[in-house]
Amino acid sequence: MSRISKPRDAAPAPRAADRIRVSARELFYREGIRAVGVDQIVNRAGVTKPSLYRAFPSKDDLAAAYLSDYDREFWPRFEKPGGRRWPDARAQVLAYIRELGKRAVQDGYRGCGLSNATVEYPDHTHPARGVAEAHKKALRKRLRELAAEMGARDPRVLGDGLMLLLEGAYVTGQQSPGGPAQSILAAAETLIDACTGKPARRR
Amino acid sequence: MSRISKPRDAAPAPRAADRIRVSARELFYREGIRAVGVDQIVNRAGVTKPSLYRAFPSKDDLAAAYLSDYDREFWPRFEKPGGRRWPDARAQVLAYIRELGKRAVQDGYRGCGLSNATVEYPDHTHPARGVAEAHKKALRKRLRELAAEMGARDPRVLGDGLMLLLEGAYVTGQQSPGGPAQSILAAAETLIDACTGKPARRR
DNA sequence: GAACATACGTACCGATCGGTAACACTGTCA
DNA sequence: TGACAGTGTTACCGATCGGTACGTATGTTC
8 A cells, every 4th residue: 555656546637649559540540640640649639739849759659659659559459460369370360351351341441550650751760650561561471380380391381371362351341332352262262272272272 | 758847857965854853763663752852853854843844743743743754664574574575474474573583682772763752642532543443453453364374273363463562672672671572483383383283392 | 017816934921830039937945 | 936838829921822803915717
């Protein structure tokens, strides 16, 4: 019971910086980073512009923070799709893909915030791009690991192939509802089976 | 020989509108549409702003024109990859994918201008988006036709699967050089063979 | 040469962009 | 009580944004 320097036991009213992160996250994801002005962000957050610039050196750095948050929230969705563990690599990947396939054919879907950022900012020196590139590099590595666990003859081909399918679903999902992402589960199953020597399922 | 009202038989010095189309095309593709201002475009084209607005009602319409040009130039690359005809659907698609795989792992690659535009403009009412969505719809349809020609058991799955691989290569190719697009040819071959009942190649 | 249409340039518009200076207010902690 | 950190308020900055009013050069047609 020493409450040394804890401010309060209840939630201490969200800090301005947090409110900004939340509203930036929503607006950046839905409308794109370049399309959203800092005034929009602070208005939605119910704070003022100086508060933004006290917490973030620039809009570019806020964008990088948004992508860091996005990256952090991505991994649980990927490693424990549906909020639970799966018995093996194949089941885990297919569970993630099943959920992605459902999300990505719905109206209003906006794909992956990190991939979208690399489209908006081709310049490799942009702070937001560094976050996105690092994320994609890690995802690629992880998919190759999972492909190896599945017993792929060439884990690079299966890992990369799955990554292409994922990214394809991210981007086509935001082009129009009911797009080719509806077939990602079947395609991924077929690809995995063919790369791991399973008897070809009649498809 | 009635040259009724033909201006001149020789090339009459490129019109301002054409110069604008060319420079807009280069800048929009390399840097993104939102990132490029109209001043940049007219400077590069060596013309002035009113010339732009005499030829195009707005920047948005210029963006739509850029995408129309992009769409028109895409189809020959897709239907006759390498500048020549191919014996069957499988060979044609794989030839396109082979070329794509080479381009998409190089430094400076910027993916598909039409896909990039849908990322930059989520609003379905934007004039540029209409062009991009129509293109993607046509490509999807064409890939399903080609999948059927290949003898796929379910042409929708193979067509959509190939489209996901293509789009995946477009977007990952611009994230960093040497990305997963390097495996697109192997992945596509595997997927096609598995979907058409070919004996699984050792991969 | 007069009349006209086409094409282009100079100069400018209001709005919005990202970002900042200066100061008042509030609550916490010592 | 006083110091301090965090926030809000107001007003502002220069740069750039997309877009336009208006005059000028050129060539064709009679």
